Amino acid sequence: MPELAEVEYYRRQWTPGLGEKITRVQLHAAKRIFRGIDPETFVRRISGAILRESESHGKQMLFRFSPAAWLGVHLGMTGKLRVEPPHFTPGKHDHLALGQRRRTLVFSDPRLFGRIRFHAGSDVPDWWAQRAHSVLSGGFTLGYLAAFLRRHGRAPIKAVLLLQNGFPGIGNWMADEILWQASLHPALPAGALRPAGIKRLHQATRFVARTAMRRITRKMDDLPDDWLFNERWRKRGNCPRDQSPLKRTTIGGRTTVFCPRCQGKTPARHPQE
């Protein structure tokens, strides 16, 4: 599930634990989710610490503790955060459980594509400080977008939209939705976009991200009826705009759904089929 709005949704699941002490830490330290972490240091620093605040950025989450320690969570493809009662016994896919007096904060991930990061000390961890501009922030300007597209000019625009250092939080369905709303063919090389196309891409990116945040952040809600999203999962989906059949293909290694009529012909330089 996790793209920016769902990440924000899951971040809030642990909000009831803010301001309260961690009394017990249970983790499956051997799992690849914890790669790069020394489990003993982790348990020692988090045990007895107070969860102070949390923040999400793109697909990443940060939880700050005092005494100074930072927990990063990336949900991968199937990660989730939830709350369970105190003294909870973790199940097979519950890789991290932070016990508090009144609840247990749980991270689960059946497919193990997620990742937990940890940093002790008062300075913000590097992996958080080095984030790209959020697509919803003032830093995500037309010029910033154009420069990023230029830097990845030979890659298909669909693949570029999935690069987290340019479009933090954009995932597969959002990328397709953005390209459909901007009327851009997903196989178009990023460097081939004209200024008008870049402008549409910029607007669509912000609109899709903002709308998704509004509709999904409080609870998992539906997206607007006239979005591509609602058709993209169907076997034989139709374009919500002109009702013509959608096409399904693979671009940048990922399933891609688009409307050949609205989004133009495949560019000759990049014959995807």
Next chain:
DNA sequence: ACCCCTGTTCGGCG
């Protein structure tokens, strides 16, 4: 049984 999947990382290659 077989195929598909909302994400990232890494090695090969141009």
Next chain:
DNA sequence: CCGCCGAACAGGGG
């Protein structure tokens, strides 16, 4: 050195 691409990672669901 840079950047793109496919494979690999693991497990569950259709």
